[in-house]
Amino acid sequence: MVKKGLLERLRDGVVIGDGGFVMALEKRGYVTGGAWTPEAVIEHPDAVQQLHKEFLRAGSDVMQTFTFFSTDDTLQVKHPGEEGYSYKFFMYVEEMEWAIEEVTKSGLPVVASMCIGLKGDYAGVSAGECAVRMARAGADVVGVNCLFDPYMTVDTIKVMKSALDEAGLKPFLLTQPNGFFTTGTGKEGYLSCPEYPFAMEARTVSRFDVHKYARAAYDLGVRYVGGCCGFEAYHIRAIAEELAEERGKWPAGSAKNKPWGQNNVLSSSPFIRKRVGRQYWESIVPSSGRSKPPSHPIDPKPQ
Numbered sequence: 001m002v003k004k005g006l007l008e009r010l011r012d013g014v015v016i017g018d019g020g021f022v023m024a025l026e027k028r029g030y031v032t033g034g035a036w037t038p039e040a041v042i043e044h045p046d047a048v049q050q051l052h053k054e055f056l057r058a059g060s061d062v063m064q065t066f067t068f069f070s071t072d073d074t075l076q077v078k079h080p081g082e083e084g085y086s087y088k089f090f091m092y093v094e095e096m097e098w099a100i101e102e103v104t105k106s107g108l109p110v111v112a113s114m115c116i117g118l119k120g121d122y123a124g125v126s127a128g129e130c131a132v133r134m135a136r137a138g139a140d141v142v143g144v145n146c147l148f149d150p151y152m153t154v155d156t157i158k159v160m161k162s163a164l165d166e167a168g169l170k171p172f173l174l175t176q177p178n179g180f181f182t183t184g185t186g187k188e189g190y191l192s193c194p195e196y197p198f199a200m201e202a203r204t205v206s207r208f209d210v211h212k213y214a215r216a217a218y219d220l221g222v223r224y225v226g227g228c229c230g231f232e233a234y235h236i237r238a239i240a241e242e243l244a245e246e247r248g249k250w251p252a253g254s255a256k257n258k259p260w261g262q263n264n265v266l267s268s269s270p271f272i273r274k275r276v277g278r279q280y281w282e283s284i285v286p287s288s289g290r291s292k293p294p295s296h297p298i299d300p301k302p303q
């Protein structure tokens with residue numbers, strides 16, 4: 001049997017992406033925070049493979065190679081001031097167009113994703129225009145990843161879709177947001193949070209936030225739904241569970257977990273048993289658990 005390619009799969013249904021490899025492996029002790037280079041592939045291939053297995057069990061259809069920041073220049077030790085993050089992430093549509101131009105020569109499907117929010121790219125090109133230019137350059141799939149939380153990302157793809165519709169362009173849409181709340185941040189997204197990168201836990205989205213994100217993205221027409229930094233396997237599983245009906249299957253990682261906390265009925269404590277069902281888990285606002293309010297405002301201009 002001939003296996004379906006990416007574009008056929010997107011045409012027929014939903015494709016679920018992966019989550020954030022470097023940040024997950026940094027927490028596990030295999031990646032150097034700050035440098036974010038992927039030498040764990042050589043030093044601890046079992047750790048990299050295990051994380052791939054977890055995303056696969058959670059429902060990921062696509063797992064990207066663990067090669068982030070593996071270009072020669074970033075593998076050298078960086079010194080402050082020597083290098084910014086421009087032209088590494090795709091923050092400029094101009095660079096993205098060059099990349100698409102090269103990649104289309106392969107004849108393979110082209111997926112183009114920029115890390116921008118509602119404010120557009122770093123040269124001031126609007127998010128809508130970025131989407132149109134990526135599609136016109138030849139991208140089959142157009143979207144956004146990283147820097148922003150799931151809800152802000154959905155807002156951005158909405159604007160992109162409107163611009164694409166207006167231009168009569170119909171690429172598939174992709175979203176791979178961060179698993180951290182980034183409300184109020186500027187173009188830098190989570191990079192401008194004072195907690196980035198080592199104290200982001202209190203900003204982590206819950207699996208139920210991810211259910212809402214997956215539904216909102218799907219309803220908007222996004223067919224490639226995944227995550228980026230901060231998205232752990234259980235977040236990906238929440239996408240797969242929310243879209244289980246559309247996909248006609250449940251992920252292997254759901255075998256031990258009934259959706260919406262239904263397993264809670266097995267708890268020996270009556271007061272915990274009550275925390276069951278979509279309504280309960282959708283309506284609570286998780287607390288940070290800290291007695292003091294946040295000590296830092298968001299700095300919109302990181303140095």
Ligand SMILES: [Zn+2]
Pocket residue numbers: 020145146147178228229
């Ligand atoms: Zn990311």
